[in-house]
Amino acid sequence: MKSDAMRRKRKGLPLLLHLTGWITLFILPQFLISGGLFNDERTTRIVIFNTLVFVILFYTNYLLLVPWLAQKKRWFLFLFLAAALIVALGYASGKFYESLFTPPPEVRERIRETEQGTPRDDHGRRRGGGMALYNFFITSFLVSGFAVGIRYAESAVRKEEEIKELEKEKLNSELALLKNQVSPHFFFNTLNNIYSLIEINGKDAQEAVLSLSKMMRYMLYESEQGNTRLSREIEFMKSYIDLMKLRLSDRVRLTVTFPEEYVDQDLPPLLFIPFIENAFKHGVSTVGSSFIDIALGVEGELITFLATNSICHSESDGPQQASGIGLDNVRKRLALLYPGRHDLRIDHQEKVFTVKLTVRS
DSSP: OHHHHHHHHHHHHHHHHHHHHHIIIIIHHHHHHHTTTSOHHHHHHHHHHHHHHHHHHHHHIIIIIHHHTGGGTOHHHHHHHHHHHHHHHHHHHHHHHHHHOOOOHHHHHHHHHHHHTSOBOTTSOBTTTTHHHHHHHHHHHHHHHHHHHHHHHHHHHHHHHHHHHHHHHHHHHHHHHHHHHSOHHHHHHHHHHHHHHHHHOHHHHHHHHHHHHHHHHHHHTGGGGSOEEHHHHHHHHHHHHHHHGGGOOTTEEEEEEOOSSOOOOEEOTTSSHHHHHHHHHHSOOSSSOEEEEEEEEEETTEEEEEEEEEOOSOGGGOSOOOOTTOHHHHHHHHHHHSTTSEEEEEEEOSSEEEEEEEEEO
């Protein structure tokens, strides 16, 4: 319902802007210029007539010529028809003007006296007689230019909204992909570990199955709402880390720090998991010592995530990057979710990989 109201508001706003523009930029100046020359009724009719002529000119360009011709790069035909329209309106309005707005006798007498005192050129024509026609054409070109500019500006805004809508759809697709990829090999390894635990420690195996069940419920249902709560995200990360600990040997030093007290708040789901999964994927050595340090800090609306791990893959594995939707897509997701409100820093040294992400709600 809120989106429908916003949509109706957006539709009504251009109409209000157009109406305000005609009153402020066209109708009021005509009254100010014409004030005192004619009686009020005649002045009002002249202003309405002049405005109607330019309204026809503006909206013929705005609604027909610009979208049908100019925006399709048919410039020659557009310029020809726009010029023809100006000439046709000038001719028609000039024909109607004298018959519709005959001045009262006292004004006709004043005009006659003025014309008698006006100097003539070499051909016997009064100088300045073409000023009205000149003003009409200048105003017509300005009005046509405004129609072109406004139409192009609205098209640019509409295109930007379409791009943003596509970015939102892409973001939702990437989130769905992330939820489906966190991560097949993780679930495979976890199930293998649980299978091995069943004979060794049935209680630990039961707890592992429960943790896995909670994680799957969170990924399938709770994160479908678009946003989750920080407390739920922390619980999910803890469950993830607990399951990953099942396959760690004593040679791996794991340090995890989550805040005990913090202001609970909304945030996108699975925001930090790619970095945690990345740390377990590349930071665990099967032959020597290795380490993983994960920490989350919350100060008001500021959330800081830090993950540091040893690099244990071989050079043939290529550079370390966040798994799941990939580090580049993580950056894109952050840019869409936290424009100007996040800071992602990655330090890739020879044996240590560090990720620090700061977001502000």
